[in-house]
Amino acid sequence: MNQVSEHRYDSMQYNRCGSSGLKLPVVSLGFWHNFGDTANYETMKAIALTAFDHGITHFDLANNYGPAPGAAERNLGRILREELGAYRDELIISTKAGYGMWPGPYGDHGSRKYLLASLDQSLQRMGLDYVDLFYHHRMDPETPLEETMGALAQAVTSGKALYVGLSNYDGPTLEKATAILTELRVPFVINQNRYSIFDRTIERNGLKETSVRLGKGIIAFSPLAQGLLTNRYLNGIPEDSRIRTDGRFLHADTLTPERLDQIRALNELAAARGESLATMALKWILKDGAVTSVLVGASRPAQILDDLKVLEGPGLTDEELTLIDKYSL
Template structure:
């Protein structure tokens, strides 16, 4: 039986989510990839237990993570039962609903029908009575925001979620749903947006909203699907994500358009004594509204590399100005 390291809380910084009492590790583990039925369970156990040993207490899932959809939650639930279950009260576990999950008119988006059913399915797959955070994964243009907010509020009142979050909501959409949550008294505390040096959309209004609404952010895609690593410094490897024409997330055109910028950013990172990926994670965490950064890992050593970012989180004003000039901000 797995026994967690007694030193697991010695090096990880924990930050409050907005003005809530919940704190998250500066780096959290996302289970979007590498935890489906196509991945070795033994490797999944090594990553999850190794993450907890290093102070990563937050594991982020969604109903459709895998592949196939649902399998990441099932596999996580199995590992929770077999290894991590005794530490449940030391863990923050999150899930989401909103993307396509089953056929018919109720299998996605933001109706009360979908959200309640999806949460129930997620809890069953993971073998949990509740999740710590439940998110609406994307805004629904065809469902009244009052209905979506009411369904999420009901999950809290039913004891199925402790806190509520949203993901992929614009600044305006966040303001709108926050207004409803305030009326309901819902513990709405967190937003999960995409954010990296090449994709800074949250700085155009959303970060101001997060501050005004006392919300925290946990950012995903901090490495821009691998662009902000040493993977593409000298071109496109044949076995890389961009080298596989079937990848919907990164194309050769993306790499070619940014390779000169990436090389310049890498020089700044080297001058800081960091890898480019370490600097990219630290750069996310320099944003005051960012509570935590989500990283993925296909092996434990990859997670260990990400955690090295915590060794140097400070930026000089000159470094930030150089980064802004390179990326064209």
């Protein structure tokens, strides 16, 4: 086993998930990209160990993260067996089900059949008896909400999940789901949604306001807008960038001249603050205390150390927040 620092918690900040007892690190590690079968295992291991060594105790997965679907969970299972298994009780491991995972009518959406079967498969891939947090990954208007929430309740009562969460929900559906889960006495603690300077959907669809009002946490994914809120694309599209090498989630036509102008203006504001655009973008998400944690991805360990700079230096002033709105809306 690699040596793990005894001081790994000294510099990390941990926030409660809403009004629950569960705390998450300000920065969490997402296994969405870079942990599939196309990635190098030694690099994956180094990323995970660097994260944990610096107090990032939360690893976030889903059944379909890869490629291929399931690969990220299998690779985490190997890392746990070989390196981090002794620290299981110091880790928060989350997974999800809700998107297409296997062929046929039972491997997608929000049925009880799918969610509970998927959780069993996820546990097997990771070599775990339980996950700390199990999410429904997206709203499913064709399945009764009572059925989906009942499946989450069963995940907890069976001992296969300690807490549950909802991902990609909107405010009104969150409110209905919360009422059901409260009646079932299910420890629902957090919402996972896309949120960044460039994507403020949760401010428009009621998710953010409703989460705060109901005492639920929020964890933000894609906080750097798939790399747009970094200096990566300031001078064009690099050949080794995600746009060039993986066209699944970020496309070249996203980088319009208008968007580039916005990125450059935001980058100049960050430079005036003495920090990177990425650091400023992460601080923006955490600006008002509504967001519990930001989910970051990494293709190499050094990126983890860069992301942790969000813990350093001053927060954003009202004037700077106004400028960010001016440059991005």
